[in-house]
Amino acid sequence: GQQVMQIPQYQHVQEGEDFTTYCNSSTTLSNIQWYKQRPGGHPVFLIQLVKSGEVKKQKRLTFQFGEAKKNSSLHITATQTTDVGTYFCAGDAGNNRKLIWGLGTSLAVNP
């Protein structure tokens, strides 16, 4: 079945350093979504990418969808302690609403 993999599993950075998490799907995706989950919290929607090669920015966050629509990345510039949490990608391969989620990348930021 469809699988979505994320790397790295954990990332520890100093405040001000950049951070990137990568998402790879075993199948072509119709869209990919990114969520952030704070410790003890629930997933909060960040963004959705639909088009091949799409790049979207939200302040210090840059999201990319690969040309083949099988991979994606989230890059955070100059991390802050408020960026701490687990970042999940979730993809939809077909015409259903069933999102397949990656295992997430947990980000820790040292002040």
Next chain:
Amino acid sequence: GAGVSQTPSNKVTEKGKYVELRCDPISGHTALYWYRQSLGQGPEFLIYFQGTGAADDSGLPNDRFFAVRPEGSVSTLKIQRTERGDSAVYLCASSLTGGRWETQYFGPGTRLLVL
């Protein structure tokens, strides 16, 4: 309501017991989703409702799990003969129409512990 709410927030039960978990979606949202999240994992899809009907229940792990949404609003996830492996956070999400690329809004989850 202002957001998706779930009750109870925590549930401790004994192996073999029956539990019900409730989800109140955002008012007016016709689509409702249940996920299960184990420690260190991403959410795992269980079932998706469009209105009152289960449009996709392919993620339910076995016949001990059942979900209903009789009036197209509140949904209840029911687990019979609970097992220790059912321990997880059960998340509910809703979206406005269930459109293909719609944002799903998550509730705070119910943390289920089966002893």
